[in-house]
Amino acid sequence: MCLAVPGRVLDIEERDGTRMAHVDFGGVVKDVCLEYVPEMKIGDYAIVHVGFALQRLDEESAKRTLELFANLGVLEEEFGDAWGRAAKEAGADRPAGTTPPKPDVPKENRR
Numbered sequence: 001m002c003l004a005v006p007g008r009v010l011d012i013e014e015r016d017g018t019r020m021a022h023v024d025f026g027g028v029v030k031d032v033c034l035e036y037v038p039e040m041k042i043g044d045y046a047i048v049h050v051g052f053a054l055q056r057l058d059e060e061s062a063k064r065t066l067e068l069f070a071n072l073g074v075l076e077e078e079f080g081d082a083w084g085r086a087a088k089e090a091g092a093d094r095p096a097g098t099t100p101p102k103p104d105v106p107k108e109n110r111r
Contacts, residue, residue, distance in 0.1 A: 004049040006062035009042050023048060026066045
């Protein structure tokens with residue numbers, strides 16, 4: 001499934017002439033392109049689809065949507081740990097060396 005998911009902008013930088021951000025999706029941090037919404041600022045929420053922020057969203061709506069998605073298990077399906085999920089479905093332990101990566105966001109920019 002491919003969803004447009006709300007996320008909170010943690011930091012913004014220009015990379016090779018493209019405005020990019022680290023965006024937090026309820027605990028999962030991903031790189032997101034902000035070119036379609038140049039007004040985005042750190043702390044704002046955006047609707048993100050396939051790595052592109054499409055629209056700014058108010059915090060209350062973003063949090064309600066994230067909570068709904070989490071309750072439905074959609075966030076785990078969309079962002080979840082594929083190795084861990086596959087192991088669980090197979091009734092096995094997580095394969096050695098497959099620990100999920102830590103987000104590459106400077107500690108001072110996490111909120």
